[in-house]
Amino acid sequence: MAYSEKVIEHFENPGNVGTLDKNDPNVGTGLVGAPACGDVMRLQLKISDEGVIQDAKFKTFGCGSAIASSSLVTEWVKGKSMEDAMKITNKEIAQELSLPPVKIHCSVLAEDAIKAAIEDFRAKRAARRAPEAAATEAAKEA
Amino acid sequence: MTHFDLFSLAPSVDLDVAALEAQHRKLAMESHPDRVADPHARRLAAERSAALNDAIKVLKDPVRRAFYVLELKGVKLDSDQAAAKVKMPMDFLEEIMEQREQLEAVKARRNLEEAHAMAAKMHALRDETLARARDALRKDDVPTATTALGRVRYYTRFLEEVDAFEEELAS
The missing domain is CATH 1.10.287.110 (DnaJ domain)
Incomplete structure (x- = not known):
């Protein structure tokens, strides 16, 4: 099966490969995998306190389509708000890369990775705010 | 048929x-x-x-046979069907990610010996997990077999990567 030109472009020249510090409170990490193919994909987003995605990195072990899908979404999400990034669908990814039907699950994986990374960031932020809120409550009571 | x-x-x-x-x-x-x-x-x-x-x-092939028996039980793992979309446990994905990154570093150093040592461990894990999948298939426990074979798929990919590396060094 031949890969589309865009897949080859991303595969040969993937942008944004790497890691962000997963302990940084502003970094959300999404780790996803599909047993259908044995691919594993890690997507990390650095999100400002205002909820804007400032940076994105990925690491994918999988086929060319999985690598291209993750490379593409890291380009797309930069500068977007979390809400807008959540709206990216696998259909858009598959369309942009002209993925054949058997490779649609690669684009699904990339969509899931964005959502997982944002959810991770939100959970971290909520955990961070919880003690703060508790402290405010305690101050009020005192 | x-x-x-x-x-x-x-x-x-x-x-x-x-x-x-x-x-x-x-x-x-x-x-x-x-x-x-x-x-x-x-x-x-x-x-x-x-x-x-x-x-x-x-x-x-015992691995392919196990996947095929699972398919006959209604789960075609290498497909988009809903039953094949099992979520792999997070700690497992983390482990695989780590192993793959480690293998990548070993490949960069062109160290076949280390790659073989990693492959030997993966092989043992795969055999162990395949045994668990086969056992589940004998008992008609499809969910357990599905997750176990999902893991087998990841271990197999890792082993294929080592094989490809070996070929690359030999050529």
């Missing part, structure tokens, strides 16, 4: 591979297209030969 049907066998993860191969040789001989002159019969014989070859490839 299933691969098992071609050999008049009931679907099972347990097979006598030597007996199966002997049976395959016999059946392949009988349906060899060169044995018939009639064009129609010849085409049928060619189709049967091809089906027999596909079947033996799947059935003689």
Whole structure:
């Protein structure tokens, strides 16, 4: 099966490969995998306190389509708000890369990775705010 | 018609591979297209030969056979069907990610010995997990078999990567 030109472009020249510090409170990490193919994909987003995605990195072990899908979404999400990034669908990814039907699950994986990374960031932020809120409550009571 | 049907066998993860191969040789001989002159019969014989070859490839390999038995139980793991979309546990994905990154570093150092050592461990893990999957399939426990074979898929990918690295070094 031949890969589309865009897949080859991303595969040969993937942008944004790497890691962000997963302990940084502003970094959300999404780790996803599909047993259908044995691919594993890690997507990390650095999100400002205002909820804007400032940076994105990925690491994918999988086929060319999985690598291209993750490379593409890291380009797309930069500068977007979390809400807008959540709206990216696998259909858009598959369309942009002209993925054949058997490779649609690669684009699904990339969509899931964005959502997982944002959810991770939100959970971290909520955990961070919880003690703060508790402290405010305690101050009020005192 | 299933691969098992071609050999008049009931679907099972347990097979006598030597007996199966002997049976395959016999059946392949009988349906060899060169044995018939009639064009129609010849085409049928060619189709049967091809089906027999596909079947033996799947059935003689314990890993592929397990995936196939699972497929006959309704879960085609390498597909987009809903039943195949099992979520792999997070700690497992983390472990795989770490191992793959480590292998990547080993490859960058072009250290085949280390790659082999990693592969040996993965091999043991794969065998252990395959045994668990086979056991689940014997008990008709499809969910357990699905997750276990999902893991097997990841271990297999890792081993393929080591094989590819070895070939790359040899060429």
